Amino acid sequence: MHRDMSRILLIEDDPDCRTIVRTYLEYVGYEVLEEGDGEEGVRRAREEDPDLILMDISLGGMDGWEATRILKADPRTAPIPVIVLTAHALTRDQERSREAGCDGYLAKPVDPQHVAREVRRTLDERGRG
Ligand SMILES: [Mg+2]
Numbered sequence: 001m002h003r004d005m006s007r008i009l010l011i012e013d014d015p016d017c018r019t020i021v022r023t024y025l026e027y028v029g030y031e032v033l034e035e036g037d038g039e040e041g042v043r044r045a046r047e048e049d050p051d052l053i054l055m056d057i058s059l060g061g062m063d064g065w066e067a068t069r070i071l072k073a074d075p076r077t078a079p080i081p082v083i084v085l086t087a088h089a090l091t092r093d094q095e096r097s098r099e100a101g102c103d104g105y106l107a108k109p110v111d112p113q114h115v116a117r118e119v120r121r122t123l124d125e126r127g128r129g
Contacts, residue, residue: 006031011034018034038067039061041059045080049077079126
């Protein structure tokens with residue numbers, strides 16, 4: 001099915017951060033789905049097959065690494081690019097993100113324009129946009 005608008009699933013437990021990122025991504029023309037925790041995020045990804053996932057790492061319950069590992073272990077969701085959003089701007093965390101199968105990495109506090117550029121670049125690379 002052809003869709004004009006790429007759909008981004010934003011998995012983030014901080015409502016302010018969700019609002020900032022969602023508002024900007026909608027402004028530049030994406031459809032944005034939101035979930036506030038890892039379990040619901042995984043469920044939504046399976047249900048909706050978004051074009052890309054923005055994944056917070058520090059979530060209540062399951063963290064973003066665990067959610068990413070689950071998504072990447074499932075052949076139905078493995079092709080969806082996952083970009084991590086995290087305040088843990090340490091090299092070790094970038095390594096952990098890669099080990100979990102994440103496709104990109106953005107440090108918090110998020111700059112919405114930077115997020116949008118990274119989303120665009122990743123979608124273009126994957127031919128999903
Ligand atoms: Mg968080």
